[in-house]
Amino acid sequence: MQSIPDIIRTIPLAHYILLSSALFCIGILGVLTRRNAIIVFMAIELMLNAVNLLLAAFSSYYSDPSGQIFVFFIMAVAAAEVAVGLAIIVMIYRNIQSIDIGILNKLKN
Amino acid sequence: MNLLFILFFPLLIGAYLLIAKPKHAFIISLSATILEAIATGFMLYKINETLLPITFIQDWIPEVGIQFSLKADGISGILIGLCALLLPFIIGSTSNTEKANHAQYQGLMLLMQSAMMGAFLAKDAFLFYFFFEASLLPIYFLASKFGGENKSAITFKFLLYTIFGSLFLFIGLIFVYLRTPGATHSADIETLYLTARNLSAESQGYLFMAFFIAFAIKMPIFPFHTWQPDTYTTSPSQGTMLLSGIMLKMGTYGVIRLIIPMFPLGIAIWGNTAIVLSIIGVIYGSIIAIQQKDAKRLLAYSSFAHVGLISAGMLTQSFDGIQGALYQMLSHGINVIGLFFVIEIIERRTKSRELAQLGGITQSSYALTVCFIILSLGSVALPLTNGFIGEFILLKSIFDYSLIFGVIAGITIILGAVYTLRLIQKTMFGNVSRITTEFSKLTLEEKMVLIPLSIFVLLGGIFPNAILHFSEESVTQITQLLK
Amino acid sequence: MTAIIALSLFGISNLFWGFWFPRKVLQILTLLFLAIGIGLTAMDWNHELLWFGNMFRTTNTSINFSLIIQLAAFLVVALSRGFGADDEHTHPAEYYAILLFSVVGAILMVSFDHMIMLFVGLEILSVAMYVLTGSDKRNLKSNEAALKYFLMGAFATGILLFGITLVYGATKSFYISNLANIIAATAPESMPSFLYIGVLLMLIGLLFKVSAAPFHFWTPDVYDGAPTIFTMFMSTVVKTAGFAALYHILSGVFGGIYSTWVLTIYFISMLTLIIGNVTAAYQLSVKRMLAYSSISHAGYMLMTVSAMQSSSTSTVLYYSLSYTLATVAAFAVLILVSEYQTGRKEKPEDYSSFEGLAKNNPGLAFCFTISLLSLAGIPMTAGFWGKFFIFSDSFNRNIIYPVILAILMSAVGIYYYFKGIIAIYFKNGDIEKIEVPILFKIALWFCTIATLVLGVYPNIVKSLF
Amino acid sequence: MSLIYLIPLLPFIGFVVNGFSFPNISKQLAAIIGTIPPLVAFVLSIQLFINFEGTTQILHLADWIKLGDLQIPFDLQIDALSIMMLLVITGVGTLIHIYSIGYMSHDQGFGKFFAFLNLFIFFMLILVLGANFTVLFIGWEGVGLCSYLLIGFWNQKNSYGNAARKAFIMNRIGDLGFLVGIFLLIQNFGSTDYTTIFSSIQQGHVPDNLGLIAFCLFVGAMGKSAQIPLFTWLPDAMAGPTPVSALIHAATMVTAGIYMVIRANVIFELSPDVLHFVGWIGLSTALLGAIIGLFQNDIKKVLAYSTVSQLGYMFMGLGASAYSASFFHVMTHAFFKALLFLGAGSVIHAMSDEQDIRKMGGLKSKIPITYLTFLLGTLAISGIPPFSGFFSKDEILAHLYHHDLLMWSLAILGSACTSFYMFRVFILTFWGEFRGTEKQASHLHESPWSMTIPLIILAVLSVAGGLINLPHFAGGNEFLAHWLAPLLPSTEPLGEVSFLSLEMGAPLVAAFVPPMLAIFIFSSKKLIPSEDGQIQGIQQLIYQKFYINELYDLIIVRPVNFFSVFFGQVIDYLVIDLFVEGIGKIVQYASTEFRRIQTGNVGYYVFMMVISIAIILFMGLKSWIL
Incomplete structure (x- = not known):
């Protein structure tokens, strides 16, 4: 039975990097193009997941657990972030009955 | 210790006045400045006896080699003497006005004195810069708070312009300072001399420009002068006196103290241009002064012209030029303060400075006319007045530098006569106007200010040697550096 | 290190005290906690130690930064009398708790020796700040600020993480000390190219936190929208922590590949200076001006960072301290004046609200003036020496043009700072005597006097660093 | 010998006394104070003339300006030329003083007039007695001053x-x-x-x-x-x-x-x-x-x-x-x-x-x-x-x-x-x-x-x-x-x-x-x-x-006056100040333009950030790797 690192190593490292980068870019594109705050937020989560994926890949590739531990930290913190973020979005929705980020431009110049 | 007293005493009293706002501010500040003058005089007397500088050195920021070091030698001695001498008169000139017991007003003037003293005494370049900048704040507040028409915009321009200039000085100083030898650098002016002189001609050229712009704005030199007439006109009289009498000397002092010994190669490149600018300023300022309608503005331009001559003289880097510049700084300080005070006296009584509205004052106040004429003669450099000695030596030095420059700069004695005599004519002589008919005589306090100043004008013209001798040793040291 | 644990515990305990104690007591308690935190931090002085599986390192530099951060937090708490006045919807205990947590985050950010600590510290600080920014729940500006901060902050975190990941991928380590060794030991050619991308992305993530242009866009809006007291906190604590982290990364990790990132930092610092100063010149609102001013100060600090001299550490520290003191004082006066003017003026945070302040409130006017002078870098204030050390460091690296630009920009700075001074002294207005609570007064005067003392005798602090 | 000093000194004393006591003393007294000094000076000059032995004498009065190697002393020179001038000045001067007593008797500024005349005599004597060109210059300018004061005597x-x-x-x-x-x-x-x-x-x-x-x-x-x-x-x-x-x-x-x-x-x-x-x-x-x-x-x-x-x-x-x-x-x-x-x-x-x-x-x-x-x-x-x-x-x-x-x-x-x-x-x-x-x-x-x-x-x-x-x-x-x-x-x-x-x-x-x-x-x-x-x-x-x-008016006075106004109003305000304030204006303009990039829109902000990141990455990679 092959060890997991060995399985992972069957795919070249560059492919992981490219995949994660693509995911990351998709996340960025999502942030750029969407106007709904929740979807923007989801796009950001996608970016974080791209990071997670890459971290896990590196970690396995190098047989170094610290990368995967980092992934846990990211997930935990992201959860906290989600809690706060959704709270903010709810707060805004209460005030203006909309979560369109394009409307929010009172603060400028 | 005496040095510390001279430096901090006005600061303490000024701070006291600003914070406690005592009722009798005038008496306090007057006696403080007189005490200061006595202390300074005592110290200068000691320096004059030995011809040795008095120094005070104390670590300030040892990590970076910046010291709190003071030094009073022949050159700074003249300027602190000027500063100490004039302040009692400037303070005295507020007597019997609403400003006399205005604690803030008096306090700011004392702070100003302290800062100027500091700039003249500093032995460490950053200490100099520190005071050079610090002196701006009190005068800015003074002018902005108590000034005349459109004061806010004008004084703000003045502030920005001067700070803008001195920032160049700041980076220039840092640049040289970082090239001083040793693990921790040193900002001692004499160390800077040795360091800067060994820099390449190119860097010296740039440094000269950086330094000169700062001082040129302060003095001011053409074409950096456009803040000056407006600021002088709008400031309260005492502010104008401080600005023109003492503060602009920080610029000229800076040139003598820093630029000349530090950048011989820089001056070789730019000195000629700077002299030409100064001389343009002399002629340009004088010509503008000729047609001014406002007496204070006229004097402002005249001051601009005089400073141009001082600047041109000292930039020749000759012994004569520096000596003349020092002497003329002293003379100009005395004369210009007196003249501005006369204008203030007129303005107090008539509420006007418009030349067209004045005239015939001599018929009601003979003493004022006499003092005004003596001070004016000092300003037009008539022999036996202090102005003559200064201009004579300065013109001689410029002349030795270049015949053409000397002749062109010399036109100042003609143009100076043109505008000064016009000023006398339009104020003192001629027919009495509507507002000068009931021109009251000088009060005792006003006389106490004007008459001594007039006497100084004459004494300076008759016994120049005392002062020339005083600064000779120090100036020689600087000129020897140039050889 | 103990400070982190203590402060976290205090923060949690605060949540409970909130049930019983009124706001005043909570405030005193929090001050006490912070004082204890400061004491505990100071006790580590000269003990270089590693904690938490070597992920956390206390050095004198990090202690100094922690002290500055806690001092700033202390001042902010001392000045926090209201959190939006007496309102049943405000929960002071929570705010104080969050403040304490964010201080913990900030301390982590200045003392990390492992990327996880950096990330965790940064997120603790950021998430706390998202909450605080939106704490004025029914104020649309506050909401908007919170959302902007949150979205952009999360985005920037993503960037930072991607950068960390790439660096990890290239070096196989998260440890700062290891990274430095690995980078130093490997020839540049044999490095995987994505290391450099990682470095840049990390830098970008941190530059976002310190609001350097062109990643500054969130700053003015968030500073403007957040309740002023939290703006004060952001512009001092967050900024100092951000700089400490950036400096730590750059000097500790990427010092070996100095030439690869220095040009970028140059350009960013110049751009930051220009955008910060020039835009500030236009502002009518003091709060917004201070926001842009904080951007411009980031530009100055970046200059030191890019100079990377032996003295840079102390310069960054000194500058942070002087900037913190002045900013706290300026914001404090802003709080008082805008509270006074609320209801009286349409825009209580504008320059026009300050007009005539000096007449009846000479003390406030003085404090405000000194703080602005210090920000402008006028002699006799701490800001002057801050600028001096920065220019001096930069010149030592032969960085000339950025310094000249910085000089020009500080002239612009003088323009907008003095606009405030003009407003309070030379404009006519009718501000009556403003009541200042005693703690507020102490904090304000502490900042002012410290600014002056540091301005006259910078060595007091400089010799410590 | 010391009497020679009296020759210029006496008119000076006359000037000081008359000048300071004007207008508080009577005209008779002013006339006496004013006329005696040149008269006595004349007598002394005659004595000097008679006793003159043909050699040039230089009297060192005091040091005046000492500038490094250059010494300019207050020296008086007595020789044939200056003695003749002394005689003319004091002689004619005395006569004119006497004449003025009558001529100016109705004038309000009587005492002042005599003071000025005495001052003039003093400076004229300095002019002719000076032993160097600089002292001569004192008198030279001094008489110009007196001339100015006296031409404009009726100053209304x-x-x-x-x-x-x-x-x-x-x-x-x-x-x-x-x-x-x-x-x-x-x-x-x-x-x-x-x-x-x-x-x-x-x-x-x-x-x-x-x-x-x-x-x-x-x-x-x-x-x-x-x-x-x-x-x-x-x-x-x-x-x-x-x-x-x-x-x-x-x-x-x-x-x-x-x-x-x-x-x-x-x-x-x-x-x-x-x-x-x-x-x-x-x-x-x-x-x-x-x-x-x-x-x-x-x-x-x-x-x-x-x-x-x-x-x-x-x-x-x-x-x-x-x-x-x-x-x-x-x-x-x-x-x-x-x-x-x-x-x-x-x-x-x-x-x-x-x-x-x-x-x-x-x-x-x-x-x-x-x-x-x-x-x-x-x-x-x-x-x-x-x-x-x-x-x-x-x-x-x-x-x-x-x-x-x-x-x-x-x-x-x-x-x-x-x-x-x-x-x-x-x-x-x-x-x-x-x-x-x-x-x-x-x-x-x-x-x-x-x-x-x-x-x-x-x-x-x-x-x-x-x-x-x-x-x-x-x-x-x-x-x-x-x-x-x-x-x-x-x-x-x-x-x-x-x-x-x-x-x-x-x-x-x-x-x-x-x-x-x-x-x-x-x-x-x-x-x-x-x-x-x-x-x-x-x-x-x-x-x-x-x-x-x-002609002078046309070619000198008017141009100077024109340039005075031109420099003061046009060059100073329209040229130099335009430049000075122009810098400020540029900053202000830049300021109003710069603020526009702060649109308030989050999407735009993120977009700008992404663009910046792209640029930084591109520049960075270009210089480091390619």
Whole structure:
């Protein structure tokens, strides 16, 4: 039975990097193009997941657990972030009955 | 210790006045400045006896080699003497006005004195810069708070312009300072001399420009002068006196103290241009002064012209030029303060400075006319007045530098006569106007200010040697550096 | 290190005290906690130690930064009398708790020796700040600020993480000390190219936190929208922590590949200076001006960072301290004046609200003036020496043009700072005597006097660093 | 010896006492305080003159300016030249002080006037006593100041004030030249002491630019002695009280230029080109003054132009190296011109301040002493033998005859004009019918003794003044020439001339014929100069002084005024300030533009960030990896 690192190593490292980068870019594109705050937020989560994926890949590739531990930290913190973020979005929705980020431009110049 | 007293005493009293706002501010500040003058005089007397500088050195920021070091030698001695001498008169000139017991007003003037003293005494370049900048704040507040028409915009321009200039000085100083030898650098002016002189001609050229712009704005030199007439006109009289009498000397002092010994190669490149600018300023300022309608503005331009001559003289880097510049700084300080005070006296009584509205004052106040004429003669450099000695030596030095420059700069004695005599004519002589008919005589306090100043004008013209001798040793040291 | 644990515990305990104690007591308690935190931090002085599986390192530099951060937090708490006045919807205990947590985050950010600590510290600080920014729940500006901060902050975190990941991928380590060794030991050619991308992305993530242009866009809006007291906190604590982290990364990790990132930092610092100063010149609102001013100060600090001299550490520290003191004082006066003017003026945070302040409130006017002078870098204030050390460091690296630009920009700075001074002294207005609570007064005067003392005798602090 | 110090000191004391006590003391006391010092100074000068042994003495008073190696002391020099000047200044000065007691008796500023006069005497004495050019310069500028103060003495009147300023400023133009001369001297000799400089030159140290030095010094003299082109101030200076015109603008101050050139003859002698220039300037001035004088109707103006013209003669003499002759003319001119001015003052006094000769006439019986003395003065200035003017002028002409015939003949022409216009004034004033108002007629009176006595004394001197330097052909021994000889370059004697030669005859014709013509025109035909409006053609041109004032106004005053406004309003505000404030404007503009990038839209912000990241990555990768 092959060890997991060995399985992972069957795919070249560059492919992981490219995949994660693509995911990351998709996340960025999502942030750029969407106007709904929740979807923007989801796009950001996608970016974080791209990071997670890459971290896990590196970690396995190098047989170094610290990368995967980092992934846990990211997930935990992201959860906290989600809690706060959704709270903010709810707060805004209460005030203006909309979560369109394009409307929010009172603060400028 | 005496040095510390001279430096901090006005600061303490000024701070006291600003914070406690005592009722009798005038008496306090007057006696403080007189005490200061006595202390300074005592110290200068000691320096004059030995011809040795008095120094005070104390670590300030040892990590970076910046010291709190003071030094009073022949050159700074003249300027602190000027500063100490004039302040009692400037303070005295507020007597019997609403400003006399205005604690803030008096306090700011004392702070100003302290800062100027500091700039003249500093032995460490950053200490100099520190005071050079610090002196701006009190005068800015003074002018902005108590000034005349459109004061806010004008004084703000003045502030920005001067700070803008001195920032160049700041980076220039840092640049040289970082090239001083040793693990921790040193900002001692004499160390800077040795360091800067060994820099390449190119860097010296740039440094000269950086330094000169700062001082040129302060003095001011053409074409950096456009803040000056407006600021002088709008400031309260005492502010104008401080600005023109003492503060602009920080610029000229800076040139003598820093630029000349530090950048011989820089001056070789730019000195000629700077002299030409100064001389343009002399002629340009004088010509503008000729047609001014406002007496204070006229004097402002005249001051601009005089400073141009001082600047041109000292930039020749000759012994004569520096000596003349020092002497003329002293003379100009005395004369210009007196003249501005006369204008203030007129303005107090008539509420006007418009030349067209004045005239015939001599018929009601003979003493004022006499003092005004003596001070004016000092300003037009008539022999036996202090102005003559200064201009004579300065013109001689410029002349030795270049015949053409000397002749062109010399036109100042003609143009100076043109505008000064016009000023006398339009104020003192001629027919009495509507507002000068009931021109009251000088009060005792006003006389106490004007008459001594007039006497100084004459004494300076008759016994120049005392002062020339005083600064000779120090100036020689600087000129020897140039050889 | 103990400070982190203590402060976290205090923060949690605060949540409970909130049930019983009124706001005043909570405030005193929090001050006490912070004082204890400061004491505990100071006790580590000269003990270089590693904690938490070597992920956390206390050095004198990090202690100094922690002290500055806690001092700033202390001042902010001392000045926090209201959190939006007496309102049943405000929960002071929570705010104080969050403040304490964010201080913990900030301390982590200045003392990390492992990327996880950096990330965790940064997120603790950021998430706390998202909450605080939106704490004025029914104020649309506050909401908007919170959302902007949150979205952009999360985005920037993503960037930072991607950068960390790439660096990890290239070096196989998260440890700062290891990274430095690995980078130093490997020839540049044999490095995987994505290391450099990682470095840049990390830098970008941190530059976002310190609001350097062109990643500054969130700053003015968030500073403007957040309740002023939290703006004060952001512009001092967050900024100092951000700089400490950036400096730590750059000097500790990427010092070996100095030439690869220095040009970028140059350009960013110049751009930051220009955008910060020039835009500030236009502002009518003091709060917004201070926001842009904080951007411009980031530009100055970046200059030191890019100079990377032996003295840079102390310069960054000194500058942070002087900037913190002045900013706290300026914001404090802003709080008082805008509270006074609320209801009286349409825009209580504008320059026009300050007009005539000096007449009846000479003390406030003085404090405000000194703080602005210090920000402008006028002699006799701490800001002057801050600028001096920065220019001096930069010149030592032969960085000339950025310094000249910085000089020009500080002239612009003088323009907008003095606009405030003009407003309070030379404009006519009718501000009556403003009541200042005693703690507020102490904090304000502490900042002012410290600014002056540091301005006259910078060595007091400089010799410590 | 110490009494010498008293000579300048006394007038100074007089000035201080009168100046400070004005207006608190009585006029009598002021008169005494004012008059005694020059009188005593005169007595002391005489004593000095008698005891003079022919050696130059230098009295070191004090150090003044010490500038490195350059020493400029307060030194006084007593030698033949300064003693003669002392005598003239204190002598004529005393007389004019006495005259002023009467002339100014009704004036409010009586004490002040005496103070100024004393100050003038003081500065004039410093001028002639100074032992170096710098001390001379003190007096030089000092007398200019006094001239300014005294011309503008009646300062309520703006036109007087303008005249005073014009005098001072024109003098200043000359002074600049003089100052440059001093600087050149310092450059070349390291000193301004006469003895040092002159002995150095005589020992063969002749700097290359000696001519330039001489020229610069002469520019100073042109201003002070009212030579072309700096002469227009002198006629205007007649605005001052008449004693001032007599003392300052005829007898003493204006001759300072001649004194200076004589003093510096060592320098001038080695600069033949400059000397030539001096001669031609003198000639032109002499002719111009004489021609303008022909048609003037203001009695003082005529005298003023006559002074300009006579000063021209003196410079002509200097141009021909006839130093002692010129100095001789300085002295006689001091006598007769002071006399004429004082006489004119007496006339004006009698005519209740009327100065236009067209409104006078027939005054000879009303004011006989004035008439008689004025006549003597007129004869003297016209060069009619044996009056003093004849000898002095003749001596200059004689030198010119040997120097340059063209100059000589033009000088004769000028001389003819002189005697014509002097007789014109004389006849129109004293002969014929009275043409003034009745009110003036009723006031006509001879002046008080204090005014007539100086007139008489000066008349005697005008008549007998020629004795000082009576030439050999008239039986004299040329005392003055011998007295001054040690200071002057040795010249060959001119030799004997016959009265019948052209050299002698032409001046005599020029002296005698024009008066006849004047008598014919103004007395026999009773012609009176026409009113201002009716003058036409060339006469108008001359009457308007060739429009030189207007020309100066056009080419100097107006441009300066224009530039004053132009620089002040246009250059300062529109050019320089535009630039200065332009920087501020640019920042402000940039500021308003920059704020636009802060749109408030999160999507946009993120977009900008992404773009920036892309750029940074691209730039970074390009430089590091590619």
